[in-house]
Amino acid sequence: MASERREGPIRHGGDLGEAGGLFPQAPEPWIDLSTGINPIPYPWPALEASAFTRLPAKADLAALEAAAARAYGARPEHVVAAPGTQALIDLIPRLRAPGRVAVVGPTYAEHAAAWVRAGHAVATVPDLAAEADVVVVVTPNNPDGRVVPPGDLAAAAARLAGRGGWLVVDEAFADLEAFGPEPVESLCAAPPPGCLVLRSFGKTYGLAGLRLGFAVAGTPMADLVRRALGPWAVSGPAIAVGCRALADSVWRREAAAARGRDADRLDALLAAAGGRIVGGTRLFRTADFPDGPGLFGRLGRAGLFVRRFEAAPARLRFGLPPDAAAWTRLAEALAAAPGA
Template identity: 65%
Template sequence: MEEGPGAIPHGGDLGAARRLFPEAPEPWIDLSTGINPVPYPLPPFEASALHRLPSPDDLGRLKAAAADAYGAPDADHVAAAPGTQILIETLPRLVPKSHVAVVGPTYAEHAAAWTRGGHAVEVVPDLAGAAGAGVVVAVSPNNPDGRIFSSCDLRRAVAPGGLVVLDQAFADLEEMPPAAPAPGLVVLRSFGKTFGLAGLRLGFALAEPALARRLEAALGPWAVSGPAIAAGVIALPDAGWRREAAAARGHDAARLDRMILRAGGRVIGGTRLFRTATFDDGPGLFRRLGEAGLYVRRFPERPNDLRFGLPLDKAAWCRLSRVLK
C-alpha cells in the first residue's frame, strides 16, 4: 500500500496502481513485488486441512520440514508463523529495549517494528555503522540492492550478548549457504516468495529453542493455518523443484537485465526474483509503464530507481519490452 499518513510503501497494491493510472489497460501486470511468478504446483488439499484446527503433530511435521530445508539442527530451532511480517513485528516485543542498527536502505518494516517496540533505532549504511549496537538487523540478499551479509560478519558487529536478526527472505533461490541459528542469531525465512504462494502466509524464524518457543507463545495457538501447513509439508522437501526454479528465474533475471540495459537503465542490484535499476528519468518511465498497465516499485527518496519483478508469461514480457524500447 502507498496511501495514508505515515504508511510504508509496499509492492503488490494494484488498487493504488489503478487509482494512479485509471485509463491503463487491463489486466494489470504486477511487477512491483519480489515474489516468484511461477508458483509451486500444489496438489489439491485434503478437505480436513480446511475443516479442522491444525494439531501439534501437524505443526511438528511442518517445522521438521523447515529445519531440513533451511539447515536448522532440528524442529525445536524453528518457529512457524503466518508470514515473516508478523515475526518482524513480534521480535522487538520480546527483546529488552536496546540500540538497534538496521543496515539500509532495506525493507522499511524492520526499522518501523523496532521503533514501535520502543527501541532506539538507527538506519546505517553498512556494518561499520552498526558496530556495537545491541541489536543488528540485516536483510541478505538485501531488498532492493541485493547486498549479501554473512552471519559471521554480523555477529562480529553486534555488542557482546546482543542479537542479530538476519532476514533471508530472498535467499532460497540464490547461490549462498543457509545461515544456521546460533546463540544471539535469529534467521527469518520466507516460504511465499520462493514458492510463489505469498497469499498462504507462511514464514519461519530459525533461533535457539528458548527463543523459538517464546516467539510461538507470543503468536498464540493455531497461528499457522491448516492449508499453509499442508503446503509447507509438501513443498519444503522438494529440493529438485527449488533447483529448477533457481535456474529458470536466473535466466529470467538475465533477460530482464538485457531489456533494462537496452532501455538506457543501469542495473544496480537485485536477486533472481527482482532487479533494481536506475534511469535518467525514473519518474517518466514509471508513468509510461503505469499507463501501459505495468506496475513496478518506485522509491520516493530515490526517484530515478525502479525495481522490477519478473514477468510471468510471453504476453507480460512483450508488454514490458514494448514500453522499455
C-alpha cells in the same frame, strides 16, 4: 547512530489499488512487477477437507517445521513456523525492552517501522558495526541484492550477544540464491547465540497469500518466539501445502535455474532501455534510469506497475514477468521509452 527513524506511511509492492488510482486509463489486466514474489507458483496440491475443518495438531506443525529444517539445513528444534514473515517482523520487537536498534540500510522499510512501533529508538546505518542493542540486516538485500558474508554476520552476532544484544537476519530472498556458481550461504545451519534468522515461504514458492514464514534460532530464542506466537498460529492449509512444497527439492532447484535465466533476460531489457543495473536477486532486478519518475509513469500508463523509491527517484525495481505475453508488453513499453 545516524539517521533516526520515525514511523510513517510505507509504500509496498503489490498494491494494484494504488496503481489503478495513479493510472486510471491504463489497459487491463495489470501486469504487477512491483513485488519480489516468484511469478511461477508452486503447483499447490488438492487438500483434504480436514485441513480446513479441524485445528492443526501438534504433530502437523512438527512435520512442517521438520520439512523447513531439511530445506534450510537447520535442526527442527531451531525452526519456528509463523503466519508469514511479516508477523515475525511485527512480533520480534515486542520480545525485549525498548532500546537502541540499528537497521542496515537502505532496505525494506517494515523492519524499522516495527521496532519504532514497539518503542525502540531506531536508526538506519551503513553496516553491521553500529553500537546498538539490536542490529537488523537483510541479506540478500531488498532492493539492491547486497549479500553480507556469513562470517561478518557471525562476528556481529557474537559481539552483540556478549552484551545481551540480538542480530536479526532477514533471509527472505535466500532460498533460490543458494543455487548457482556463487551460492548465498545461510546462518540457518548453526545460528549463533543471540541471532534470529527469518525465512520467507511465499516469495520463493509464489504463494504469498498462504501466509507462511519461519524463524530459525538457537533453542532459547526459538522457544521465546514459539511461546509468543501461541498455539495454532499457522493454518491447516498452510501446513499442508508447506509440508509438500518444502520437501520438493527438485522443484526448488529447477525454479532457481529458471528464475536465474529470467533475471538475466530482464537485466538485458533494462540495460537496453538505458538502465544501470544496481543488483537484485533471482526474483527481482533493480536499476537506475536517467528519468526514473518518467519511466515509472510511462510504464504505469501501459498497465505495468513497478516499484519506485521516494528516497532514490532514479531507481526502479522490477519483478519478473509471469508469462510470454507479459514479457512482450514489458519489452514494448521499455522500447517505447525515451532513451531506449
